[in-house]
Amino acid sequence: MIDYYNVIIIGGGAAGFFAAINIAEKHPHLKVSILERGSEGLQKVKISGGGRCNVTHAEFIPQELVKNYPRGEKELLGPFHQFMTGDTIEWFEKRGIPLKIEEDGRMFPETDSSKTIVDFFLNEAERLGVKVLYNQSVVGFEENETLWKISTKKDVFTCEKLIIATGSNPKIWNLLEQLGHTIVKPVPSLFTFNIKDKRIQDIPGVSVPHVQVKVLDSKLTSEGALLVTHWGLSAPAILKLSAFGALELAECNYQFKIEINFISIGYDECLTLLKNFKLTEAKKQVGKYSRFELPKRLWQNLVKASQISENKTWADLNLEQLEALATQLTKALFEVNGKSTFKEEFVTAGGVDLKEVNFKTFESKLHNHLYLAGEVLNIDAVTGGFNFQNCWTSAFILSKNI
Ligand SMILES: Cc1cc2nc3c(=O)[nH]c(=O)nc-3n(C[C@H](O)[C@H](O)[C@H](O)COP(=O)(O)OP(=O)(O)OC[C@H]3O[C@@H](n4cnc5c(N)ncnc54)[C@H](O)[C@@H]3O)c2cc1C
Secondary structure, eight states, X not given: OOEEEEEEEEOOSHHHHHHHHHHHHHOTXXXXXXXXXXXXXXXXXXXXXXXXXXXXXXXXXXXXXXXXXXXXXXXXXXXXXXXXXXXXXXXXXXXXXXXXXXXXXXXXXXXXXXXXXXXXXXXXXXXXXXXXXXXXXXXXXXXXXXXXXXXXXXXXXXXXXEEEOOOSOXXXXXXXXXTTOOEEEEEEEXXXXXXXXXXXXXXXXXXXXXXXXXXXXXXXXXXXXXXXXXXXXXXXXXXHHHHHTHHHHHHTTTEEEEEEESSSSOHXXXXXXXXXHHHHSTTSBTTTSOOTTOOHHHHHHHHXXXXXXXXXXXXXXXXXXXXXXXXXXXXXXXXXXXXXXXXXXXXXXXXXXXXXXXXXXXXXXXSTTEEEOGGGBSOBOOSSSHHHHHHHHHHHHHHHHO
């Protein structure tokens, strides 16, 4: 027997559930189903934001918000005028899930638990009569006159409107390719840099609130917080580079050099200040007191890397040593050798080519009644709640146009 629905959503993730709930709310008479290959849905929401779910980001100007999307910046501007962060906050609050803002702008449920979001989506879908079918791995879909025919490993379904919300699933991208869509080659985004270097090897956990980083032989630059990890470097300054450089860094197989300015002032200004310390702090040991508000252990490692031994005072330093220290502070070179997963959030760059999507409706330009939402599109963002915002925006807008 073939099961018929007005709307079928393939993929029970953030975008799939958000679409289903909004469609079912607006059109209670429609038969809506989610086909999910797993035995549970919303797996990424569950583990998102370290188990806290970074739902969105407190950035309320569309022109600023789009700057966080290395892929999708131009295309999301219009959609954000229809549904963006403020609407997300209101949407959740109206349904009894207040969000809170952290200092860096990330927004989480007040409960600090992704379970709040997962449970709400599951209960709300059930309350609204959405049929969520688990263990239904879709293996094919085709247009059949006015209906879509969808085959899973077990069953066959038909529907009038088909929504693809399968995230970065290669099989579904292949099926979309067979329908004529172009798939931009997927590569990972949001990763940390593997670096083996004496200056950071014994200080995991040390962080600097603001650094400037650039990738050598490229135009990639970023700034923000920096964290030393067991494997290398992480935190927004690095994650932003991994997102904006996702393609470029994949091409060089994650082997490249970066230059870090730990103190966000230029080399010349730094050297002048160091020369000043030589006069004003003459008798003090260089390594003993950290300068520029750098963590002491990092400061000591940079001093060591400048060939300045432990017991040297500022008065002992010659110009060459002062210059070496200024270099370590403002243009320290590090060799990156591979990447590691950033456990709080990661995404795939690549997906359905944005030229083939109508961003007023999130409908395919190639096929009527075929809609795309979330990470299946060639849209991804830096860390901070922006990736979910893409899911909410795309799913909300298509739900209005069903
Ligand atoms: C560890 C981690 C933490 C994250 N934390 C955050 C965060 O805090 N904030 C943020 O903004 N972003 C975060 N992200 C990114 C965010 O989770 C994704 O951008 C978002 O989940 C994408 O949603 P989606 O619905 O498009 O796809 P997904 O969440 O990937 O959902 C797709 C669904 O489709 C199903 N599916 C796939 N293929 C088939 C098929 N053939 N048949 C049937 N079903 C299928 C999958 O099983 C899955 O349930 C995180 C990502 C990870 C990995």
